Amino acid sequence: MTSTIDLPFMQLFLTNILFILILVRGIYFRYSGNRETLFGLLMFGSGVFLVTFFLHNVDMSMGFAFGLFAVFSMLRYRTESLNIKDMTYLFLVIVMSLMAAVSKLPIMHLIMVNSILCFIAAIAETKLLAAHLYEKSVNYENIENIRPENHHKLLADLQERIGLDVVSVKIGNVDLLKDVAELTVYYRTQNVIQQTQNQDNLPPTYNGLVKQENGGS
Known part of the structure; x- marks a missing residue:
């Protein structure tokens, strides 16, 4: 069984893009102002979703699976180190993309989970937890x-x-x-x-x- 570009795919893809934009543009960029990282997070999330969605039903050999893992392991920002905050946002983007691609959650449940993640990130960026330095x-x-x-x-x-x-x-x-x-x-x-x-x-x-x-x- 292979994944196809149909209405469910478009719903998941648009939902994923929407919540990544809320996370990185509405929350991350508001407090950091780093446009380059904003672009990287958005494109990274879109790529993870597409690759995972179209390959999670494909029968792969063990060698191909390890090769795919090696490719992803090389996707590191080698020219500029990421701080803990940026790595956390990158992790959240990957989590959202993977959930949208392979979790099989109903669309409303996926929206609820992503909303909770964005809400937690928004609260963490405020002074409720600690003063900004x-x-x-x-x-x-x-x-x-x-x-x-x-x-x-x-x-x-x-x-x-x-x-x-x-x-x-x-x-x-x-x-x-x-x-x-x-x-x-x-x-x-x-x-x-x-x-x-x-x-x-x-x-x-x-x-x-x-x-x-x-x-x-």
């Missing part, structure tokens, strides 16, 4: 301030120079020859999405700090 990677040249006794000076200097409500700082590699330290700054802001979307228009340096915006949680 975002991170910025910077190269900091005033390494005297990274000493434990100067921690308050470090926070005050970063707040003044980058204009953000800095909450905490994690110190990475320290180059004593160049007097430069790699810092990860955690901060609160109300304009994270706008800053992320305008990131490409920012100058490469700002008051001695090399800036790179990253969404956090």
